[in-house]
Amino acid sequence: MIIAVASGKGGTGKTTVAAGLAISMSAERKIQFLDCDVEEPDAHLFLRPSLLEKEPVFVPEPVVDQSLCDYCGRCMEVCAYNAIAVFERNVLVFPQLCHGCGGCSYFCPCRAIAEKGRIIGVLEAGRSGNMDFVHAVLNIGEAQPVPLVKAVKKRLNPECLVIVDASPGTSCPVVEAVRGSGFCLLVTEPTPFGLHDLAMAVEMTEALKIPRGVVINRSDLKYDDIIENFCLSRGIPLLLKIPFSREVAGFYARGVNMAEGIPEWRETFRELYQKVMVFSETVARYKR
Amino acid sequence: MKIAVSARENNLDALVDPRFGRCRYFILADPETMSFETCPNPGADAAGGAGIKAAQFVVSKKADAVIAGEVGPHALQALEAGRVKVYTVSSGTVREVLDNYKNGKL
The missing domain is CATH 3.30.70.20 (Alpha-Beta Plaits)
Incomplete structure (x- = not known):
């Protein structure tokens, strides 16, 4: 199973969700984490892999x-x-x-x-605990991330639960990262900007024919309806809300993912995985 | 002598387009006689490398110099390769900048 995490808008919490899911599932599944945001990879900050292997692209x-x-x-x-x-x-x-x-x-x-x-850049691979980790870094001044995204995805191990952390936006590198996934989690925030870019990201997943669900990060109950109404009107499942909390932000600022810092979240992320499986299997059955 | 001026519209009283690569029109004019020809810029809607496409076009039209608001690094390299002189101006109409060119004020 390949689960991609994308967002449209930047800074909504893709890596928080991707790393949280990886950490939470690593006890029961073999995980491969592919950070495909080659222009600004950051998952290594939270997963702290030993990047022993380096390969020029x-x-x-x-x-x-x-x-x-x-x-x-x-x-x-x-x-x-x-x-x-x-x-x-x-x-x-x-x-x-x-x-x-x-x-x-x-x-x-x-x-x-x-x-x-x-x-144009370097691919780095290694391990974080029992998790396989691959990312790549685009050289400064290079304009084309796609070949690096392809190089990272070439390492894909179908025997693992693969978590793909995409870059923001809906342009070529994001399409390349999300393509071929069994499910795409779209992380957004309850703001007009979050909604605008979420709508674009939804269109992208529709063009790629990949089932998708929404995660609201920095959920603040007063404004969540801006995203909820959109999800309702488009028939998109809203799978998780992460509250706008000082505790989560505090761990993040110290390079600690919420699932590592607050153990109760691991159960929530495991539930997220279960929901993802139910939805992707339902879609797959419907397609058949 | 032929000068290519980046222009927002296709006449001599149009404002100089601040962009070279993505300007709407090139006005190819002789500053002495003020006779001119207008051409849509083939680089205007390029997905990438607009400046190079525009430079290529200007060179193919055998222009001796370019007057534009800004010329990007790729376009500048291409114009140099085509031996086209580059002048940049901050504002004005096509007619004004051609007059300034003729009077050696650029």
Whole structure:
């Protein structure tokens, strides 16, 4: 089972929920934790894994042999990202814009373009207690997180309960992180901004055809209806509320997940897992 | 002499578009005769690399110089490769900045 944790809005508590679930389930299930927020990975702060394994992640980058090039401009035409520009007697490659599709090299009539690997970040793997942990860190200045997310997800071990911590938003790296999951937990907060981005995240899970449920973090009973009404009107299960509590925030500030700091929460997160299983199985049965 | 000016509309009295890569139009003008041609910027709606696409276009139009509000680092690199001079201005209409160019005030 793969459970992805996403949010739309940033800072709503994805890692709190993902790490809480992992810690709480680790007593009864073999857990693999994949932190796919490669631009700002933070789950290691709470799970404190020993990251013994490090592996560079490469993307292909076109290298032009100008002695073979006749400046026909075919590469520039096929490049959807404007990452290669041909002038009268010069070809410029913009590596930060290149998505590594290989089109320029494939279509070059002079065979003047080769592809070389360029390191865009590092994947790190290790263990936290009996939990497998993988994350990756994008190098500063790099614009493309997706190849790193793919590298992390390549480590996926289907024998484990896999928990994927996605990045905020609903763009390519989030889609890549959430894709293929059996269930997606959407963590939100009871604010108009939280609602707005939750609606976008719901659309994303619908496009990916992944069953989803909502967790309200910083739940403050006065304003929760903003999210509750949305969930009701869209038929989305509201699975958990985490109260706006000084105790939870205090543990967080010290790098301690709420499930580690407040043992009663482990039972609540185990119940969350049970609910997730019920919903994903129901959806799977309905699909059949 | 041909100058490409980034413009918000397709006439000489349009304001200079502060953006180079995503400006709506390029006004390709001869500052001496003020004869001009307007072209929509093919980079305007690019998903990425708009500045490079715009620079490529300006080079293909054989412009000698570009006048825009801001020119990003990628576009600047591409314009340099195409041997196009770059002038940046903070405000004004296309006509005004071309006059300023002609009078050596840029």
